[in-house]
Amino acid sequence: MLLRHLAACFVVFALALAVPAGSVFAQDRYAAFVADMETGEVLHARRPDAARYPASLTKMMTLYMLFEALERGELTLSSQLVMSREAASRPPSKLGVPAGNSISVETAIRALVIRSANDVAVMVAEQLAGSEDAFASAMTDRAVALGLTATVFRNASGLPDAAQRTTARDMARLAHALHRDFPQYFHYFGERSFRYAGRTYTTHNTLVGRVNGVDGLKTGYIRASGFNIAVTAERSGARLVTVVMGGATGPVRDAHAQELIEAAFSTLDARRDGLILASLGSPRISPIREQEILTAELSGVAGPTAMGSAASESGQAAPPVRIVVEDISELDRPARDTESDRVRFDSDAATASTGQRAAATTASLPAASTRTGGGWAVQVGAFGSQAVALARLETVLGLAPALSAASPVTEEVARDGRSLWRARFEAMDPAVARQVCADLARLGEACFAVNQDAQG
Known part of the structure; x- marks a missing residue:
């Protein structure tokens, strides 16, 4: 098991x-x-x-x-x-x-x-x-x-x-x-x-x-x-x-x-590599835990500790990263055609397919009707591909309509000699950012509220 x-x-x-x-x-x-x-x-x-x-x-x-x-x-x-x-x-x-x-x-x-x-x-x-x-x-x-x-x-x-x-x-x-x-x-x-x-x-x-x-x-x-x-x-x-x-x-x-x-x-x-390591009895960090740490590090907040997830800039505990597995084990088994059948994966393993990378790129999502002008952001993942980061932004936008007034952005960052892409909604009021993260957490979605003004 x-x-x-x-x-x-x-x-x-x-x-x-x-x-x-x-x-x-x-x-x-x-x-x-x-x-x-x-x-x-x-x-x-x-x-x-x-x-x-x-x-x-x-x-x-x-x-x-x-x-x-x-x-x-x-x-x-x-x-x-x-x-x-x-x-x-x-x-x-x-x-x-x-x-x-x-x-x-x-x-x-x-x-x-x-x-x-x-x-x-x-x-x-x-x-x-x-x-x-x-x-x-x-x-x-x-x-x-x-x-x-x-x-x-x-x-x-x-x-x-x-x-x-x-x-x-x-x-x-x-x-x-x-x-x-x-x-x-x-x-x-x-x-x-x-x-x-x-x-x-x-x-x-x-x-x-x-x-x-x-x-x-x-x-x-x-x-x-x-x-x-x-x-x-x-x-x-x-x-x-x-x-x-x-x-x-x-x-x-x-x-x-x-x-x-x-x-x-x-x-x-x-x-395959994980099973080989497991058979050798070698210790390895839980992949879920590893992604939680990755998302926290790239959100600019303190990394998770042995006691729990990272804290937000407000000092409140940020919602943990949630990763959902589609419960289908066979090619020939039919599935319900509902939004709950989506596979949601936060990963740094995907590769970029096309397009040039930019240091910060606005996602091609519907234009925001208004801007709050706030200095907070909601980060919803860190990925190895800009395309996956853009996809994540669109998925989360459908789950949290309050984000329609924010600016969807992907940002390239370097980690351990490779590029990763942060998926963020920026220019948010702090109260809205915290509420959005709380709402997403109840849906089992990864989210960190980040005070960008405090970052720099």
């Missing part, structure tokens, strides 16, 4: 909540999910079971059905598929095969994975089921059998259809099933380009070949969904699946997915 608790602490300590500001992820489209593909353990989940449009992530299911047909012997990689007028009429992205012409199954696989070709998706559907409608019905039935209980397919491509819905958790299940059931074909998801008719097509998945360990899978976009991605990665024998849905742009989506991947691998590394 002790080792299990220690492992859980490391999950909490190392995997940071990395939700970009609302301007880059619309809340009615955003969802994220990260799981260990070997154990099924959920490492991060944000709105994992909220209904979302899959867009071209749909083609993962089209490919699953095509791979099954190959395994049944109905087709071979060299079998020819004929492009119908109906299939050729689909809008881009497309391969542009003229109606009546044919391509091999292997070319079709690459066109679906790399080009995300809508015309080829319909070509495959017609080959396997006679019509796209019949194929979509078969896709849905097969998805349910695979455990994708919240997914309905209405076409083979992911083109807009109001009834075609899924969830981040279901897309992670599908990615897992593709890797588990068809390892002989999985290499196609890691290919970065292919040639057809004298033209070279490159993958939309820019994480492949750029982020260490990433070996697939698929991207997607329609206006209703935003930019989606399902991605798999392996390092040191650990394999992850990460799904991000609802990005405003492809680069925003990719940067967020990369940040989640890095944070998840940091979690697994920390857990």
